[in-house]
Amino acid sequence: MKELVIPVKSVRDLQFAVARITSAIGKGLERAPVEVALRHQEDKRSLSQNKKLWPMLGDVASQVQWPMNGAMGYLAAEDWKDILTAGLDSEQRVTPGINGGFVMLGRRTSRMRKAEFAALIELIYAFGSEHGVQWSEPALAIYDEYREAAA
Numbered sequence: 179m180k181e182l183v184i185p186v187k188s189v190r191d192l193q194f195a196v197a198r199i200t201s202a203i204g205k206g207l208e209r210a211p212v213e214v215a216l217r218h219q220e221d222k223r224s225l226s227q228n229k230k231l232w233p234m235l236g237d238v239a240s241q242v243q244w245p246m247n248g249a250m251g252y253l254a255a256e257d258w259k260d261i262l263t264a265g266l267d268s269e270q271r272v273t274p275g276i277n278g279g280f281v282m283l284g285r286r287t288s289r290m291r292k293a294e295f296a297a298l299i300e301l302i303y304a305f306g307s308e309h310g311v312q313w314s315e316p317a318l319a320i321y322d323e324y325r326e327a328a329a
Contacts, residue, residue, distance in 0.1 A: 223287065223295040231287065231295075233314055234302050235259055242309045260284045262302055266294070 184195040203214065235255035243250045244261070253261075263285045264270060271283040287295065306313065 221292050223290050223292055227292065227295045227299065228287070230299060231259070231302075234299070234306070235262075237311050237314050238262075238302065238306055238309075241311050242306075259287065262305060263287060263298060265301055265305070266298055
């Protein structure tokens with residue numbers, strides 16, 4: 179099923195969206211029944227959430243060894259971001275690499291909503307606790323700001 183998503187932030191945007199949707203419905207009805215849904219767009223992640231992510235990933239990267247290519251070692255924060263965001267999903271997507279091996283297709287944190295990003299932060303805390311991570315001062319300070327903003 180093809181989906182037409184049109185973000186609306188103003189009355190002018192709404193007028194444009196209605197015209198596009200009307201046209202799409204007309205074309206769609208020629209082929210098959212059409213479903214139209216309106217929903218409130220959830221807020222994307224906050225700057226404080228993003229600001230919190232990188233110190234946490236840095237703490238995990240500097241303290242947790244993980245297997246890669248058959249040997250234990252420390253991974254970069256960017257690698258941990260991929261590993262931990264993949265941990266949010268119950269289904270993993272993997273594809274062969276163009277030169278052999280495999281590539282995990284992960285989620286993009288830039289597209290996450292606040293609730294999804296909050297779940298990622300909680301997952302990182304849980305993972306860190308299981309692996310003895312001592313959170314650095316920047317990660318803890320931002321956590322305090324994050325908790326206060328959420329309250």
